[in-house]
Amino acid sequence: xxxxxxxxxxxxxxxxxxxxxxxxxxxxxxxxxxxxxxxxxxxxxxxxxxxxxxxxxxxxxxxxxxxxxxxxxxxxxxxxxxxxxxxxxxxxxxxxxxxxxxxxxxxxxxxxxxxxxxxxxxxxxxxxxxxxxxxxxxxxxxxxxxxxxxxxxxxxxxxxxxxxxxxxxxxxxxxxxxxxxxxxxxxxxxxxxxxxxxxxxxxxxxxxxxxxxxxxxxxxxxxxxxxxxxxxxxxxxxxxxxxxxxxxxxxxxxxxxxxxxxxxxxxxxxxxxxxxxxxxxxxxxxxxxxxxxxxxxxxxxxxxxxxxxxxxxxxxxxxxxxxxxxxxxxxxxxxxxxxxxxxxxxxxxxxxxxxxxxxxxxxxxxxxxxxxxxxxxxxxxxxxxxxxxxxxxxxxxxxxxxxxxxxxxxxxxxxxxxxxxxxxxxxxxxxxxxxxxxxxxxxxxxxxxxxx
Amino acid sequence: xxxxxxxxxxxxxxxxxxxxxxxxxxxxxxxxxxxxxxxxxxxxxxxxxxxxxxxxxxxxxxxxxxxxxxxxxxxxxxxxxxxxxxxxxxxxxxxxxxxxxxxxxxxxxxxxxxxxxxxxxxxxxxxxxxxxxxxxxxxxxxxxxxxxxxxxxxxxxxxxxxxxxxxxxxxxxxxxxxxxxxxxxxxxxxxxxxxxxxxxxxxxxxxxxxxxxxxxxxxxxxxxxxxxxxxxxxxxxxxxxxxxxxxxxxxxxxxxxxxxxxxxxxxxxxxxxxxxxxxxxxxxxxxxxxxxxxxxxxxxxxxxxxxxxxxxxxxxxxxxxxxxxxxxxxxxxxxxxxxxxxxxxxxxxxxxxxxxxxxxxxxxxxxxxxxxxxxxxxxxxxxxxxxxxxxxxxxxxxxxxxxxxxxxxxxxxxxxxxxxxxxxxxxxxxxxxxxxxxxxxxxxxxxxxxxx
Numbered sequence: 001x002x003x004x005x006x007x008x009x010x011x012x013x014x015x016x017x018x019x020x021x022x023x024x025x026x027x028x029x030x031x032x033x034x035x036x037x038x039x040x041x042x043x044x045x046x047x048x049x050x051x052x053x054x055x056x057x058x059x060x061x062x063x064x065x066x067x068x069x070x071x072x073x074x075x076x077x078x079x080x081x082x083x084x085x086x087x088x089x090x091x092x093x094x095x096x097x098x099x100x101x102x103x104x105x106x107x108x109x110x111x112x113x114x115x116x117x118x119x120x121x122x123x124x125x126x127x128x129x130x131x132x133x134x135x136x137x138x139x140x141x142x143x144x145x146x147x148x149x150x151x152x153x154x155x156x157x158x159x160x161x162x163x164x165x166x167x168x169x170x171x172x173x174x175x176x177x178x179x180x181x182x183x184x185x186x187x188x189x190x191x192x193x194x195x196x197x198x199x200x201x202x203x204x205x206x207x208x209x210x211x212x213x214x215x216x217x218x219x220x221x222x223x224x225x226x227x228x229x230x231x232x233x234x235x236x237x238x239x240x241x242x243x244x245x246x247x248x249x250x251x252x253x254x255x256x257x258x259x260x261x262x263x264x265x266x267x268x269x270x271x272x273x274x275x276x277x278x279x280x281x282x283x284x285x286x287x288x289x290x291x292x293x294x295x296x297x298x299x300x301x302x303x304x305x306x307x308x309x310x311x312x313x314x315x316x317x318x319x320x321x322x323x324x325x326x327x328x329x330x331x332x333x334x335x336x337x338x339x340x341x342x343x344x345x346x347x348x349x350x351x352x353x354x355x356x357x358x359x360x361x362x363x364x365x366x367x368x369x370x371x372x373x374x375x376x377x378x379x380x381x382x383x384x385x386x387x388x389x390x391x392x393x394x395x396x397x398x399x400x401x402x403x404x405x406x407x408x409x410x411x412x413x414x415x416x417x418x419x420x421x422x423x424x425x426x427x428x429x430x431x432x433x434x435x436x437x438x439x440x441x442x443x444x445x446x447x448x449x450x451x452x
Numbered sequence: 453x454x455x456x457x458x459x460x461x462x463x464x465x466x467x468x469x470x471x472x473x474x475x476x477x478x479x480x481x482x483x484x485x486x487x488x489x490x491x492x493x494x495x496x497x498x499x500x501x502x503x504x505x506x507x508x509x510x511x512x513x514x515x516x517x518x519x520x521x522x523x524x525x526x527x528x529x530x531x532x533x534x535x536x537x538x539x540x541x542x543x544x545x546x547x548x549x550x551x552x553x554x555x556x557x558x559x560x561x562x563x564x565x566x567x568x569x570x571x572x573x574x575x576x577x578x579x580x581x582x583x584x585x586x587x588x589x590x591x592x593x594x595x596x597x598x599x600x601x602x603x604x605x606x607x608x609x610x611x612x613x614x615x616x617x618x619x620x621x622x623x624x625x626x627x628x629x630x631x632x633x634x635x636x637x638x639x640x641x642x643x644x645x646x647x648x649x650x651x652x653x654x655x656x657x658x659x660x661x662x663x664x665x666x667x668x669x670x671x672x673x674x675x676x677x678x679x680x681x682x683x684x685x686x687x688x689x690x691x692x693x694x695x696x697x698x699x700x701x702x703x704x705x706x707x708x709x710x711x712x713x714x715x716x717x718x719x720x721x722x723x724x725x726x727x728x729x730x731x732x733x734x735x736x737x738x739x740x741x742x743x744x745x746x747x748x749x750x751x752x753x754x755x756x757x758x759x760x761x762x763x764x765x766x767x768x769x770x771x772x773x774x775x776x777x778x779x780x781x782x783x784x785x786x787x788x789x790x791x792x793x794x795x796x797x798x799x800x801x802x803x804x805x806x807x808x809x810x811x812x813x814x815x816x817x818x819x820x821x822x823x824x825x826x827x828x829x830x831x832x833x834x835x836x837x838x839x840x841x842x843x844x845x846x847x848x849x850x851x852x853x854x855x856x857x858x859x860x861x862x863x864x865x866x867x868x869x870x871x872x873x874x875x876x877x878x879x880x881x882x883x884x885x886x887x888x889x890x891x892x893x894x895x896x897x898x899x900x901x902x903x904x
Contacts (some may be wrong), residue, residue, distance in 0.1 A: 007675070081526065110511035114512065305564065
């Protein structure tokens, strides 16, 4: 006779047990408890509000969505509006025409229908056009897989490439915990390479090479290299020369290049510029046969910050037809990504242009968001990691005495012997001075208590 | 030196290679090719339109969405509308108040923010209230995980329960291919039990028991039982007595009961009634400690048919706190499901009620859709499977000579020696006569050609 209930932690999938996701881990669960405590017993803690800096979620912290994007979404959700006279005074003319254009590419104008497993063809055409205009090299709608944010695309590639614990994925340390979580869930090996904090989190090919050879000597079949550019959590923007070397390295070593490019609009210094890895590879003369390359993009980042809409895409080039069929099959098992996110992915890659009615307001909204983020990027620099104590302990103490929620660096990985926290810069600007004051007081007290 | 590119079908994850998903498999890919051919060379085929009956996608075939649902979604997407005078004449009063109510439960009214990993608390409260009123037994928002349609919930549970190829999941045959695909992707064993076509696709406990013992004798650790009720692709509605026996069986055998209840609104006969397995279990006096039970629901089915919105939920009861933490962690790795789908999931579980301004039009829309589906359920009965030839061959020939796309029964599983196709009933009613005519002519010719 079997036991009354046979499900216990001990007999769950060990890959699930092994997986960690610090961005929503112990600290965040504790913060949710403290938030409830503040609601039920106001005044019971030395602060009156929990500030979630653990995850990049700007709209939860007051950032407003771009009006044009939301106008188009509302019209696509309820197309009857397009036949009403009042709509002309409620919506901008280019939002109305964009919605009509999008609906015309959807069979039956049906925004409630499952789409092609890769996403609606017309929206993929728009995304490909946006990539082409960004890079100056052609992009193809057949290479685009629209996804519910970037995460499902990353999972799909890990699922495809990882057969067992002897398959390795080269990941930057610090990394974004999605990669370690996904590799653990699929039972592979994370092969770390270290970004060098002293050189602005630079990526050394010699270190890459060393880590690759080290892994191979242990019998690991290294299948892919993850590069996050611009970096998360480090914020670095790779120099063009560095990107050339990375592309050459992947080609020579037979690695898939998984390019996490979701921060392509988040560059806050004038002397840095985003270059997609596909643009770099094509400008080196590398074509489809030279390099399997996946570029991930998301509507959650940039100035758009539409996290809750779960939109994004991956652009896949350099894979053989039979391999692409397998990617298509995996995408098919979940049928399709949500249509609202699909539409938004097409919009962020094709925002209003000069001459469109919405252009001026769109530009003003976008610039205000990016300029404000840039000011906060500098402000937060001063409040970085303590080096004298383990990061999780530091983060827990920080939360308990200030209500500020950050992520310990161990969730991202870090050079052994160093400790970091990850703190987003997304509370609205007027709240930043108070955050810094509390943070500073905590930090000084912490340092006084634990200094050698 | 590694090869120039090391990615080939031969070295992909064998679980991915093994996975099949007939609903979007070879027949559908061929149909997409024929559809392109019809666009570029009209008149080149013996039909002028491809009819996708392979998947339940009603809005792609002309079914209109429920107006109230779409009004609420549009207002939530673009909340500025709520401050405009014109909105009162464009939207129903109860849609406006529902949107305000929903926005009030979202921190910062931010429909573009990541939510709690299980979904927005206020929406989970609404879903729990809907379940409570449906079942007459209490439901708890903490037990609800809002998901991008039902599929991700099913994958999450398979990922949690399946450790290796010795972990088995009891699945009905015929089944919906999501289950075989998900079990294959997670590397487990599908343990079949057969629904009996002669008794209206009934489920025999004696067969369940036999299959379970058979699997155990082969060293399979059977972890869960999947029941699809109402059935897909069979359409049966389980009798209450049958459900009691299933619940008892799961409790006695220590199985998780995975109840696919996405067709709860798709019942076309007066003498049948949907009972959720949770209602059945609770009415037997079984509580949290007796039975781990997961109920899946989706916005894609019923009269709503909002497939593209990717909304749904799973209600999880009877798991220990440490196991629930693991489920929460897996949900967290993808951050949250899309907010539009979350809102819709709360709406389908709480549609307009008597007295609401929208009630009359909502009721009329809902009844018209369900009555039309009921008429088509009978019409399509006459066009079922051929028994003389393999189903995939039949489906391919059907497509090539008529443009009608169906799914071979082998993708769903079937009693050995029998052959089926799966055909949805979702083309709009006025198109059905033409479909039947083409289908009939094909079928007669096919039978004449291949009859013994």
